[in-house]
Amino acid sequence: MEDEKEIPQTSVHMGHNVTKFRQLKGIKQRVFAEMIGLANERAVYRLESKKVIERNILEIIALLLDVSVEILETLPEVSGNVIIENDTFEFDSGSTNVMPYGETTDDYDPIDKALEFFKEYLEEERKQKQELMKRIKELEELIRKGMK
Numbered sequence: 783m784e785d786e787k788e789i790p791q792t793s794v795h796m797g798h799n800v801t802k803f804r805q806l807k808g809i810k811q812r813v814f815a816e817m818i819g820l821a822n823e824r825a826v827y828r829l830e831s832k833k834v835i836e837r838n839i840l841e842i843i844a845l846l847l848d849v850s851v852e853i854l855e856t857l858p859e860v861s862g863n864v865i866i867e868n869d870t871f872e873f874d875s876g877s878t879n880v881m882p883y884g885e886t887t888d889d890y891d892p893i894d895k896a897l898e899f900f901k902e903y904l905e906e907e908r909k910q911k912q913e914l915m916k917r918i919k920e921l922e923e924l925i926r927k928g929m930k
């Protein structure tokens with residue numbers, strides 16, 4: 783009989799993964815609650831306590847935390863510190879302020895990131911509105927010319 787190596791069982795806890803990434807981004811529960819539309823910190827605590835989180839909620843969280851849904855769904859719980867950089871995982875000997883894409887907790891402000899996102903969104907909406915208004919005016923001119 784061949785020696786069979788036991789494969790260690792890994793456990794995925796989606797709520798804990800959300801907590802890890804939220805903390806890596808330096809986002810407090812109160813701010814996170816506002817970002818995802820929850821009532822308060824207790825609601826965030828309950829969400830982060832769930833072993834399984836619905837896919838549609840995970841998609842929103844992943845977008846806000848700038849991480850893939852798949853990572854939140856599959857990252858196993860490990861002991862020790864983990865550095866997450868460019869979607870690769872390395873065990874660290876103690877540094878805790880390294881964040882994705884080389885940002886550190888010292889220069890990362892989630893409020894600024896959210897404001898930047900919404901400014902870009904509003905600018906795009908404004909451009910679309912201007913294009914629609916331009917098209918409406920063109921159509922009105924065509925209608926006026928057709929009625930004469």
